[in-house]
Amino acid sequence: MEDMSGYPLELTGENIPMVSFKKVRKSYGSLTVLDDLDLDVNAGEMVSIIGPSGSGKTTVLRMLMTLETINSGVIYVDGKPLTHMPGKGGKLVPASARHLHERRADIGMCFQHFNLFPHMTALENCMEGPVQVLGLSKAEARDRSEELLELVGMIGKKDQHPSRLSGGQQQRVAIARALAMRPKVMLFDEVTSALDPEVIGEVTNVIRKLVSEHNLTMLMVTHQMGFARDISDRVCFFYDGKIEEQGPPADLFGKPQRERTQQFLSAVREAI
Amino acid sequence: MFDWKWEFVWEILPRLVQATGNTLIAAGAGYGIALVLGLVLAIAQRTPYRLLTFVVRELVEFIRSTPLLLQIFFVFYVGPQFGLRLSPWMSGMIAIGLHYSCYLSEVYRGGLDSVPRGQWEAATALNMTVVQKYRRIIIPQAIVPAVPGFGNYLVGIFKDTPMLSVIGVAELIHTANAIGSEHYRFLEPYTLVGLIFLAISLPAAGMIKVFENFVRRRMGMK
Amino acid sequence: MSLFEFVMQYWPRLLVGTGMTVAQFFLAAILGIVISLAMGLLKLAPSRPMRAFAITYIEIFRGTSLLVQLYWIFFVLPLFGFSIDKFTAGYLAVGMNIGAYGAELVRGGILSVPKGQWEAALAINMTPAQRMRRIILPQALVNMLPPWGNLMIELLKGTALVSLISVADLMFETKQINGSTFLSAQAFGAALIIYYVLARFMVTPFMRWLERYMARKMGRA
Numbered sequence: 186m187e188d189m190s191g192y193p194l195e196l197t198g199e200n201i202p203m204v205s206f207k208k209v210r211k212s213y214g215s216l217t218v219l220d221d222l223d224l225d226v227n228a229g230e231m232v233s234i235i236g237p238s239g240s241g242k243t244t245v246l247r248m249l250m251t252l253e254t255i256n257s258g259v260i261y262v263d264g265k266p267l268t269h270m271p272g273k274g275g276k277l278v279p280a281s282a283r284h285l286h287e288r289r290a291d292i293g294m295c296f297q298h299f300n301l302f303p304h305m306t307a308l309e310n311c312m313e314g315p316v317q318v319l320g321l322s323k324a325e326a327r328d329r330s331e332e333l334l335e336l337v338g339m340i341g342k343k344d345q346h347p348s349r350l351s352g353g354q355q356q357r358v359a360i361a362r363a364l365a366m367r368p369k370v371m372l373f374d375e376v377t378s379a380l381d382p383e384v385i386g387e388v389t390n391v392i393r394k395l396v397s398e399h400n401l402t403m404l405m406v407t408h409q410m411g412f413a414r415d416i417s418d419r420v421c422f423f424y425d426g427k428i429e430e431q432g433p434p435a436d437l438f439g440k441p442q443r444e445r446t447q448q449f450l451s452a453v454r455e456a457i
Numbered sequence: 458m459f460d461w462k463w464e465f466v467w468e469i470l471p472r473l474v475q476a477t478g479n480t481l482i483a484a485g486a487g488y489g490i491a492l493v494l495g496l497v498l499a500i501a502q503r504t505p506y507r508l509l510t511f512v513v514r515e516l517v518e519f520i521r522s523t524p525l526l527l528q529i530f531f532v533f534y535v536g537p538q539f540g541l542r543l544s545p546w547m548s549g550m551i552a553i554g555l556h557y558s559c560y561l562s563e564v565y566r567g568g569l570d571s572v573p574r575g576q577w578e579a580a581t582a583l584n585m586t587v588v589q590k591y592r593r594i595i596i597p598q599a600i601v602p603a604v605p606g607f608g609n610y611l612v613g614i615f616k617d618t619p620m621l622s623v624i625g626v627a628e629l630i631h632t633a634n635a636i637g638s639e640h641y642r643f644l645e646p647y648t649l650v651g652l653i654f655l656a657i658s659l660p661a662a663g664m665i666k667v668f669e670n671f672v673r674r675r676m677g678m679k
Numbered sequence: 680m681s682l683f684e685f686v687m688q689y690w691p692r693l694l695v696g697t698g699m700t701v702a703q704f705f706l707a708a709i710l711g712i713v714i715s716l717a718m719g720l721l722k723l724a725p726s727r728p729m730r731a732f733a734i735t736y737i738e739i740f741r742g743t744s745l746l747v748q749l750y751w752i753f754f755v756l757p758l759f760g761f762s763i764d765k766f767t768a769g770y771l772a773v774g775m776n777i778g779a780y781g782a783e784l785v786r787g788g789i790l791s792v793p794k795g796q797w798e799a800a801l802a803i804n805m806t807p808a809q810r811m812r813r814i815i816l817p818q819a820l821v822n823m824l825p826p827w828g829n830l831m832i833e834l835l836k837g838t839a840l841v842s843l844i845s846v847a848d849l850m851f852e853t854k855q856i857n858g859s860t861f862l863s864a865q866a867f868g869a870a871l872i873i874y875y876v877l878a879r880f881m882v883t884p885f886m887r888w889l890e891r892y893m894a895r896k897m898g899r900a
Contacts, residue, residue, distance in 0.1 A: 252578050289584045300579035304597045304676040314583035315592055346677025359579075364581060460758065522878035523871045524839035527850060531871065532864055534863035619746040623843065630746055643754040651751060654743040 295370030353384030490554025495561030568599030608665030688780025695853030711822030714778025748887030
């Protein structure tokens with residue numbers, strides 16, 4: 186059993202980060218995906234995660250969404266532990282299903298392959314969480330969902346099933362669906378990777394709008410370097426399960442300090 | 458066809474039609490039991506409890522590997538040995554329902570497995586409970602690919618109802634046997650029973666296709 | 680009486696019955712495989728009457744019950760002058776029934792072989808018969824073996840019905856013992872276990888072995 190005495194039951198003080206990874210380790214058998222990760226994301230901050238495939242960047246988001254369990258360390262969201270909960274003797278113990286259910290409400294996620302529910306229309310996809318999970322009335326959920334579909338420019342297709350929508354359209358509905366839950370933290374996992382080049386813009390424009398008009402905390406894994414540079418407050422370069430380098434986009438893209446960052450960025454530029 | 462007596466056909470047809478009704482009721486009731494029990498068996502095999510999963514898996518395997526006829530006798534005769542007397546109908550429905558629930562549990566399992574992992578993850582991201590995930594997201598999608606399997610086993614259960622004749626359920630074959638021994642004529646009753654089975658199971662295949670397309674459209678899937 | 684005591688006392692009759700069940704199983708399996716191949720190929724034949732014949736056969740045997748077919752063969756066929764003893768009627772009905780299901784597997788297996796294989800066989804100037812026998816059927820066989828495993832279990836279960844025309848198989852012996860002793864739980868329980876052992880530890884492992892063997896032979900393992 187891991188000694189949990191070094192981890193506080195709650196983060197206190199001024200300016201506590203919205204998301205905080207403390208010495209988080211994740212491995213599959215002997216393969217270590219993330220090694221003692223320490224990462225703080227402040228409220229309202231937009232952080233992009235870049236890096237070669239297999240560097241563990243998607244795992245960061247999946248752990249935060251509780252789709253993956255962690256092997257050691259603690260993740261805090263809004264000052265409270267997510268992966269753990271206060272137990273006997275004032276120490277943290279692994280979270281119960283109930284605790285996870287309670288804390289997961291702060292987090293929303295968009296996936297590479299959208300994962301819209303195929304048996305529901307765009308509007309029904311957006312209303313599903315608010316009605317079933319948050320317990321909103323259908324009318325309230327409808328108002329909220331239509332407002333968000335308007336925001337992502339999909340109100341005209343609200344009664345279509347996903348099979349009738351293009352990839353870009355599906356992803357915009359997926360963003361509205363996640364936002365309808367009013368999360369404090371939004372996760373974007375390679376949301377443009379499965380899209381045809383000509384429709385990537387319609388999705389990135391929606392995310393741009395969110396960054397400029399809303400005060401959401403966002404974490405984004407992406408291969409779109411230009412996009413990451415444009416909209417991020419901070420960029421983290423992951424390599425081999427660790428943060429190799431991080432900083433404001435102008436610094437990281439403009440004058441990378443580490444050799445691996447330089448190699449990765451020049452390889453990406455050559456590919457374009 | 459030589460020796461085929463139409464007047465005998467007309468004489469026995471009403472009894473056979475009535476028996477067809479019994480056959481359909483038996484198939485329907487057995488199928489109803491199998492639908493409910495099959496879902497329970499399928500979900501039991503997806504729980505994280507290893508022992509439960511193992512026991513259910515082996516039970517399904519056992520029931521699927523042994524003859525329904527034997528199971529019908531078992532349910533009918535073993536009960537009274539322990540003071541539990543079941544009517545032929547009751548034992549027949551239990552045996553056939555249990556037998557087919559094992560087949561249907563495989564259909565359910567196939568359907569559930571066909572739902573992509575991303576659907577579970579999206580439901581988690583919306584903070585749904587396990588029950589909400591199954592009820593709202595997974596089961597509705599699992600049904601579409603499972604419709605042909607459900608249809609085939611509905612026809613299958615219908616064609617297996619003649620086995621209930623051995624414990625005295627008055628379905629088609631039981632009635633044909635009775636007519637045959639009363640009149641010493643087997644040609645017409647057995648042939649008619651065969652034709653009645655054909656007349657019901659042949660169109661059923663087409664109807665399953667139509668129903669599958671209907672469900673698909675209802676679900677907005679192509 | 681415990682199940683063990685029961686088996687100790689009645690094992691000779693259970694054994695004789697099991698022997699009959701196994702005999703019925705093998706004869707029906709051979710007949711079923713031959714019919715499956717014939718009807719599966721006929722259903723893909725270019726000639727319309729041949730296809731119609733195969734379709735009629737398959738639909739009749741899949742559209743009615745095995746029990747109805749068994750009774751028809753045993754009680755009705757003699758009226759047309761074909762008198763068949765119960766032993767033959769038993770495996771004939773089971774085999775013909777399974778053949779109809781197997782025909783669909785054969786057909787599906789053949790259709791699952793990629794079109795390129797037909798074209799390649801044509802390109803080396805094989806006759807249609809050569810193409811089928813040398814190139815298509817071997818590949819089709821590997822593809823369709825897994826569902827044949829299930830069909831063989833269905834066949835084994837189907838043989839229990841021959842007891843209803845008094846063929847002295849395991850099911851028949853069990854019923855006789857039950858009728859004279861009223862030890863229902865022991866008699867039917869023992870028979871269930873024997874059928875299970877035959878299916879799970881003989882038929883299924885053999886079919887699995889055959890799958891692996893064929894796959895290896897085809898260079899797929």
